[in-house]
Amino acid sequence: MTATDTRPVLQIDIVSDVVCPWCIVGFLQLDQALAQTGALAKLRWHPFELNPQMGPEGQNLREHIMEKYGSTPAQSAEARARLTGIGADLGFAFNFTDDSRIVNTFAAHQLLDWAEGQGRQHPLKLALFAAYFTQGVDVSDAAVLLDVVKSAGLDRAAAEAALASGAHQAAVREKQKFWTQHGISGVPSMVFGGKYLLTGAQGADTYAQVIQRCLAEAA
Template sequence: MKRLKIEMIHDVVCSWCPVGYQNLRQALTNMRGEIEAQWYFLPFELNPDMPAEGQEIEQHLMERYGWSAEKQKLYRANLVKTAEDAGLIYDFSKRTHYYNTAAAHRLLHWAESLDRQVVVHEALIAHYFAGGMDVGSQVQLIALLDSLGLDAEKAKKEMSSMLFTQQLQRKYDRVKNLALGSVPAFIFNDDHLITGSNSVEFFQQQLLLLAKPPHNFELVARATA
């Protein structure tokens, strides 16, 4: 069985990141017995200057991209359908805001020390996209840890250390050096990069190439769908 390290570059509020994640996981499931994957997550903040209270999605898309209400409606319908096809629930009656995600990325980095990063990542997806969770709220993030049976007090203590901040900053610096224009992106075994929320079929094709000797693999970069 081929062992595969997967590092997903993402933002917690990125609409297309869970789609790419789900499709890649499905591709891995389709190849069960051939590839054993270990997941890690690298931070990419789409809106690092987002205020603590966040911003309404409609207002943000209008101000940043000049999207009309009609264009947003069409975009949202396509997004919800694509998410449904990937087995996700996007409820815009609850998911009304984009939030600052720095604290959520800190939480994911801490969870990695316990090998619980996948559990926390999937919980953030479910609570934000289906439930509208304020992922910038320390109170709500700590409550999430409690709901997962993780030691919230230990998390708060360890996340306040200088060493923790330095470790996380190295992840930010690594992502910055890649000069990505969008997320999601996936790094396989430290040196193969694929970008975009691609289809299950596309990911499975690339996994088949990855399972072969390195000289048979071609680096693929795709724009986010």
């Protein structure tokens, strides 16, 4: 965007969790839609925990999915294969293994809240998706999180201090409460221009339609 660019900037709020595969799929589809439409957007990520009660030890991903959704081992494997294919089409690598684990993400959300104040929330969010799904690391582990913070161009020591202080815990809880009170029970949930809500990974074409509608209204 240049100093003479008068195009409107569309606010897009994305409620998501970093261990939600459809959240990164939905974002990449949204990214395609923004490229298709040539729209300018300001993205803002908001916290949602798929498993707020998950203990520090985590749980085997396959076992967790089978328990939570009642799926069979074959259905679980089929779902992971489908996601892997969708991710590949979008240029993202899902590297699921039999040892993949679901973990608690509260600490990750605290660091995302901190990173927003540093103007680096978006790159950290994408780095966390890659760390969990592509690299297969434990994004509930503080040392791992701080490595990801550094990779996203943020100060590791400052992040460590922010996490250790617990200064962002209340803010994350408050933001989670805000969205659940406004009816958000599944992710990704995207709000376009403060008006239009889409839940789930809806595809680039659907996102493009909503973007164009918002831009037409702004004009």
